[in-house]
Amino acid sequence: MMMAFCSSSSSLSSPQSITFFSKRFNYDYKSHQSFSVNCRFRASSSADVPDFLSADWLESRRKKPFGPRLNFSAEEAVQCQLDALKHNDQPRQDYGVEVMYRFAGFDPFERSTYFGPFFDLGQFERFRRIFHHSTYRVLLGHKEREILSSLWVEENLFKQRVWIRGARPEEEEIFQFTMVQRVGGSWDGYWLTESLLHDGDGFAGGVAY
Numbered sequence: 001m002m003m004a005f006c007s008s009s010s011s012l013s014s015p016q017s018i019t020f021f022s023k024r025f026n027y028d029y030k031s032h033q034s035f036s037v038n039c040r041f042r043a044s045s046s047a048d049v050p051d052f053l054s055a056d057w058l059e060s061r062r063k064k065p066f067g068p069r070l071n072f073s074a075e076e077a078v079q080c081q082l083d084a085l086k087h088n089d090q091p092r093q094d095y096g097v098e099v100m101y102r103f104a105g106f107d108p109f110e111r112s113t114y115f116g117p118f119f120d121l122g123q124f125e126r127f128r129r130i131f132h133h134s135t136y137r138v139l140l141g142h143k144e145r146e147i148l149s150s151l152w153v154e155e156n157l158f159k160q161r162v163w164i165r166g167a168r169p170e171e172e173e174i175f176q177f178t179m180v181q182r183v184g185g186s187w188d189g190y191w192l193t194e195s196l197l198h199d200g201d202g203f204a205g206g207v208a209y
Contacts, residue, residue, distance in 0.1 A: 067102035074158035077191040105192030138166035156181040174199035
């Protein structure tokens with residue numbers, strides 16, 4: 001069974017707030033080669049719903065936003081986040097940013113260096129505004145990207161630098177993903193994004209968030 005990018009609850013939370021969004025799904029996905037370019041999972045309309053679940057169970061699952069999966073490698077987690085940003089406004093405005101928020105590994109109750117400087121990102125709206133900053137907006141609806149380098153710092157720590165060509169003329173930037181695989185707890189084995197940094201001083205002019 002596969003899942004689709006569909007609408008979700010208007011209230012979002014980072015991975016630590018697991019009591020609101022449970023992301024542990026026991027679906028069997030195909031191997032790495034089966035991932036589509038944009039990682040949008042589609043559920044079969046003819047899929048059978050087990051008798052012990054409610055009749056609207058399948059539809060409710062399809063409305064859950066895309067997020068981390070236990071079977072993702074670090075590279076796949078980065079790819080799926082970038083694909084979400086490339087199709088940012090599908091199926092609704094800033095859905096790709098919502099996906100990024102679900103992959104984010106920061107504590108919503110503490111200031112985070114996810115973007116470099118310390119920001120209070122506990123509220124999704126503040127997180128979303130950063131992506132509409134003049135530097136990070138190149139990621140939204142980008143036209144082209146290229147992996148510049150990948151580095152395994154440790155077994156559970158992965159970095160990848162990516163060149164991005166935006167939708168606007170002469171718009172291009174370089175970003176670095178830092179992915180961390182959690183050990184222990186409810187997120188044991190999941191790859192989450194520790195930081196997404198602009199390769200330069202992305203906030204030189206300040207940012208209102």
